Amino acid sequence: MAMAASEIEALIVAGIPGATVEITDLAGDGDHYAARVVAESFRGVSRVERTRLVYAALGGRMGAELHALQLTTALPDAPLGSGPEQG
Amino acid sequence: MTDDSTQSADLARIADLVGKSDVLLFMKGSPLFPQCGFSSRAIAILQHLNVQFDSVDVLQDQGIRQGIKAFSDWPTIPQLYVKGEFVGGSDIMMEMYESGELEQLIEDQGVARAE
Numbered sequence: 414m415a416m417a418a419s420e421i422e423a424l425i426v427a428g429i430p431g432a433t434v435e436i437t438d439l440a441g442d443g444d445h446y447a448a449r450v451v452a453e454s455f456r457g458v459s460r461v462e463r464t465r466l467v468y469a470a471l472g473g474r475m476g477a478e479l480h481a482l483q484l485t486t487a488l489p490d491a492p493l494g495s496g497p498e499q500g
Numbered sequence: 501m502t503d504d505s506t507q508s509a510d511l512a513r514i515a516d517l518v519g520k521s522d523v524l525l526f527m528k529g530s531p532l533f534p535q536c537g538f539s540s541r542a543i544a545i546l547q548h549l550n551v552q553f554d555s556v557d558v559l560q561d562q563g564i565r566q567g568i569k570a571f572s573d574w575p576t577i578p579q580l581y582v583k584g585e586f587v588g589g590s591d592i593m594m595e596m597y598e599s600g601e602l603e604q605l606i607e608d609q610g611v612a613r614a615e
Contacts, residue, residue: 461588464588
């Protein structure tokens with residue numbers, strides 16, 4: 414029950430207006446993704462609440478058909494390379 | 501397929517578990533044999549921090565497996581609790597670990613370190 418990366422991105426952008434979403438297919442199998450969501454509306458919002466906003470945008474698919482989604486959230490002015498991909 | 505009384509019993513069991521441990525991880529599998537990459541990552545972080553923690557294998561208990569999602573209003577597992585407070589899942593743990601916030605939280609809460 415995989416989801417396409419484009420579908421995940423579209424849901425997040427629809428749920429969090431102005432968000433930029435970067436999706437990485439981690440295993441190349443269309444089932445293990447990492448998503449980095451950058452949004453101005455995250456300002457002043459805790460990590461847990463930011464993640465809840467993204468989960469809400471995904472409309473109940475998280476934890477169901479969408480199991481393997483690594484999720485990080487950031488503000489637009491976060492320094493470059495501050496994401497988890499930094500080695 | 502749980503009725504309301506079963507669900508509230510599960511939630512009460514979860515609240516009891518969360519209250520009894522300073523650091524508690526709900527996970528899939530055990531610390532020695534995590535059954536999912538996210539749980540494995542959460543365990544690695546706790547071990548790096550050298551913190552004393554308890555874990556609950558949700559795969560062994562369907563009531564807890566479903567109940568924990570309602571308890572925290574959080575749809576995924578693992579879930580970390582420190583001193584009864586929900587901290588987050590493995591992605592949040594990783595972000596907090598990398599920024600030093602998780603260590604700070606452990607420090608501030610006066611949680612015991614592993615031997």
